[in-house]
Every structure is written in C-alpha cells, then in structure tokens.
Amino acid sequence: MFEFPLEKHPAAFSSNAIDRLTALFSRLPGLGKKSAGRLVYHILDTDASFARILGEELLALHGAIKRCSRCGAYTEADPCSICSDPARDPVICVVERAQDVRVIEEFREFRGRFHVLGGVIAPLEGVNPDNLTIGELLSRVREEHIREVILATNPTLEGDTTALYIQKILKDTGVEITRLASGLPVGGDLEYADRLTLSRSFRGRIRL
Amino acid sequence: MFEFPLEKHPAAFSSNAIDRLTALFSRLPGLGKKSAGRLVYHILDTDASFARILGEELLALHGAIKRCSRCGAYTEADPCSICSDPARDPVICVVERAQDVRVIEEFREFRGRFHVLGGVIAPLEGVNPDNLTIGELLSRVREEHIREVILATNPTLEGDTTALYIQKILKDTGVEITRLASGLPVGGDLEYADRLTLSRSFRGRIRL
Numbered sequence: 136m137f138e139f140p141l142e143k144h145p146a147a148f149s150s151n152a153i154d155r156l157t158a159l160f161s162r163l164p165g166l167g168k169k170s171a172g173r174l175v176y177h178i179l180d181t182d183a184s185f186a187r188i189l190g191e192e193l194l195a196l197h198g199a200i201k202r203c204s205r206c207g208a209y210t211e212a213d214p215c216s217i218c219s220d221p222a223r224d225p226v227i228c229v230v231e232r233a234q235d236v237r238v239i240e241e242f243r244e245f246r247g248r249f250h251v252l253g254g255v256i257a258p259l260e261g262v263n264p265d266n267l268t269i270g271e272l273l274s275r276v277r278e279e280h281i282r283e284v285i286l287a288t289n290p291t292l293e294g295d296t297t298a299l300y301i302q303k304i305l306k307d308t309g310v311e312i313t314r315l316a317s318g319l320p321v322g323g324d325l326e327y328a329d330r331l332t333l334s335r336s337f338r339g340r341i342r343l
Numbered sequence: 344m345f346e347f348p349l350e351k352h353p354a355a356f357s358s359n360a361i362d363r364l365t366a367l368f369s370r371l372p373g374l375g376k377k378s379a380g381r382l383v384y385h386i387l388d389t390d391a392s393f394a395r396i397l398g399e400e401l402l403a404l405h406g407a408i409k410r411c412s413r414c415g416a417y418t419e420a421d422p423c424s425i426c427s428d429p430a431r432d433p434v435i436c437v438v439e440r441a442q443d444v445r446v447i448e449e450f451r452e453f454r455g456r457f458h459v460l461g462g463v464i465a466p467l468e469g470v471n472p473d474n475l476t477i478g479e480l481l482s483r484v485r486e487e488h489i490r491e492v493i494l495a496t497n498p499t500l501e502g503d504t505t506a507l508y509i510q511k512i513l514k515d516t517g518v519e520i521t522r523l524a525s526g527l528p529v530g531g532d533l534e535y536a537d538r539l540t541l542s543r544s545f546r547g548r549i550r551l
C-alpha cells in the first residue's frame with residue numbers, strides 16, 4: 136500500500152486563472168475562500184457562454200449604472216425613474232444605502248420618494264454629518280414641498296443617532312418627521328427577543 | 344401622516360443592468376436572489392476597477408483553463424503539471440469531480456496521480472458507467488504501471504456503488520485497490536453521529 140511521506144511537499148498543482156478568480160470572488164461579502172472556489176469550479180463546469188455573459192455584464196456595470204443626482208439611488212437614467220415620476224407622493228423615505236431603495240420598492244406599499252444618505256454618522260469610523268447627503272435632503276424638503284420625511288435608517292445605535300440628528304436639522308422646515316416602528320418581528324417569539332428589541336416594543340406599544 | 348394605499352402598485356423602479364447581473368449571480372451555487380443582489384450592490388459600491396478585473400478574468404477563464412486529456416483535472420497546460428511530473432508515484436487517486444483534485448492537493452500528503460471520473464453512477468439521473476471515464480482509468484492503470492488505485496469517491500450511496508463498480512472493472516489488472524476510510528469525523532461527537540457513519544466506524548475499526 137502507498138505510504139504517506141513524512142515530509143510535506145509543496146503542491147505542484149496550481150492553475151493561475153482559477154486562483155486569481157477565486158481570490159477575486161472571495162473579496163465579495165459572504166464568500167469565503169471555499170465558497171469562492173466552488174463558484175469558480177461551477178463556472179468552469181458550466182457552458183462557456185455563462186462566464187462570457189457574466190463577464191460582459193460586469194464590464195458594463197459601472198458604465199450603465201450611476202447614482203441619481205437627486206436622491207442618490209443607483210439608476211440607469213438621471214434623474215432616476217422615481218425622482219422623475221410626478222405621481223410619486225411628496226414624502227421622502229430616508230435610507231442609509233442605495234440598496235435599501237430596492238428593498239422598500241420591492242415591498243410595494245410605499246409610493247413616495249427616496250433619499251440615500253450614503254451611510255450613518257459614525258465618528259469612530261470617520262463618518263461625520265458632512266460626509267452624508269443631509270444638506271441635500273434639507274434642500275429637497277424645501278424645493279419639493281415635502282410634507283413628510285420617514286426616517287428609515289436601521290434600528291442600530293448609529294442609525295438612531297443619525298435619525299435624531301436629521302430630525303434636528305429638519306426641525307425648522309416644519310415638515311412632519313416620522314421613524315419606522317421598531318419592535319418584535321412578525322412571527323418572532325418573545326422568548327428569543329433581545330432586551331433592546333423588547334424594550335422598544337414596550338415603548339412603542341399601540342393602544343387597541 | 345402618509346397613508347398607505349390599499350391597492351398594491353407595480354414597482355416603477357427597475358435598473359436593468361442590476362437586475363440582469365443579480366439574475367446571473369443567483370444561478371451560482373449557494374447564492375439566492377438576496378445574496379446575489381448584495382454582491383451586485385457591493386460591486387457597485389466598490390471602485391470600478393474591481394468589476395473590470397473580475398469581468399476580464401471571467402471572459403478569459405474558459406480560454407485559459409482546459410481539462411487535462413489524461414486525468415481530467417482543470418489545467419492551463421495539457422497534460423497537467425501532475426500528469427507531467429515524473430516524480431509522482433504510480434498511484435492513482437480516483438475522484439468524482441475536478442475540484443476534488445484541488446482539495447486533495449491542498450492537503451499535501453498525497454504525492455501520486457489523479458483520475459477524474461466526471462461524476463458517479465446514478466441511473467435515475469441518466470449517468471451510466473459509459474458516461475464516466477472508467478475506460479480511460481483502466482487504460483491508464485495498464486499503461487502507467489500503476490501499483491495502487493485509491494477510490495476517493497464520496498461516501499454516499501452513489502459514490503460507494505461507483506467504487507464497487509470500478510473495483511470489478513480493475514479486478515483483472517491485479518492492481519491494489521483501496522477505498523478512503525469512512526467513519527467518525529475527527530473532533531466529532533458519538534452522540535451526533537448518524538447511524539450509517541457509526542455503522543461504518545464499527546465495520547472499519549482498527550486494531551490498536
């Protein structure tokens with residue numbers, strides 16, 4: 136029977152194109168080295184046309200998609216289809232990132248406009264109010280005769296801080312300012328709720 | 344306060360380049376529609392050079408990588424660096440898929456050769472022995488004066504069946520045929536082992 140050598144030897148097998156693509160994929164969120172490798176082998180096992188189409192779409196992506204100069208969402212046309220739709224209500228939903236626009240659009244119950252902050256206030260990470268599009272939001276509230284601003288930053292310490300800051304900035308405009316409800320997720324279990332969520336659900340309780 | 348409409352309305356916001364790339368990514372293993380979307384937005388948030396390099400690597404991939412005409416592994420040169428290495432022991436490790444070669448090479452204790460079957464015998468899925476490279480394996484065992492064939496198909500029903508089938512085919516060559524040990528994973532717990540694994544670990548027990 137074959138005997139294993141006591142000394143380890145360097146692996147002679149190395150396909151550079153595979154290694155490079157694996158390294159690139161593993162830089163994407165949620166993909167470790169193993170899952171990135173699995174993607175590359177899957178693409179190799181698949182018809183070459185798939186890799187070609189995927190490659191071409193990636194090469195074209197940044198050219199095709201820009202940020203809407205008004206709301207900051209990713210869009211092919213500027214201003215985006217939401218900002219240029221006169222039927223949209225004069226309500227602005229303020230979100231942290233461009234992908235949040237998609238999440239709320241897919242939920243299909245909000246028919247107002249959006250404003251992408253580009254992050255949250257996080258002094259330790261060097262993100263100050265000046266780095267966000269808060270000034271632009273203030274201008275829009277006035278120019279677009281907005282009647283309500285819904286603060287939809289995430290229910291985190293930074294998201295809450297940012298919402299509080301925007302609330303102060305917008306105070307003088309007289310616009311109605313609201314914040315998305317925070318509490319127990321639907322279908323959740325009291326037993327598994329963390330203390331902060333439970334505390335929020337008490338403070339935000341609704342009279343029936 | 345803004346009133347939610349009772350009637351749902353179709354989402355007007357649609358960025359086609361984002362949708363197309365999301366759809367492509369979601370065809371990869373382990374990526375659902377949500378995680379695929381997260382990748383696309385991450386790429387948009389990242390410098391355009393990343394998408395360009397990733398796209399170029401994908402376009403070049405199938406041109407750069409082929410299958411070794413001898414062992415079936417993915418390689419840039421044909422025959423691959425393993426098959427063309429005269430220092431490799433005349434031992435063939437038989438694996439199901441090309442990526443298994445990498446797994447075993449990275450473990451760096453095996454210094455023999457490989458043979459990629461291209462799958463396992465699975466009649467219900469239309470995979471018969473003729474669809475695998477079993478004939479080529481038989482030729483190699485004779486031509487390369489192989490002294491051991493290690494059957495490293497997965498310890499599944501199909502992997503075991505395929506190993507058994509190959510064992511019969513190679514019987515007349517007189518080559519030593521072995522199978523990777525199957526049993527309790529190192530660091531595992533008896534309590535959590537499934538019945539089949541436990542049964543295997545008993546049948547394959549080693550005298551100390």
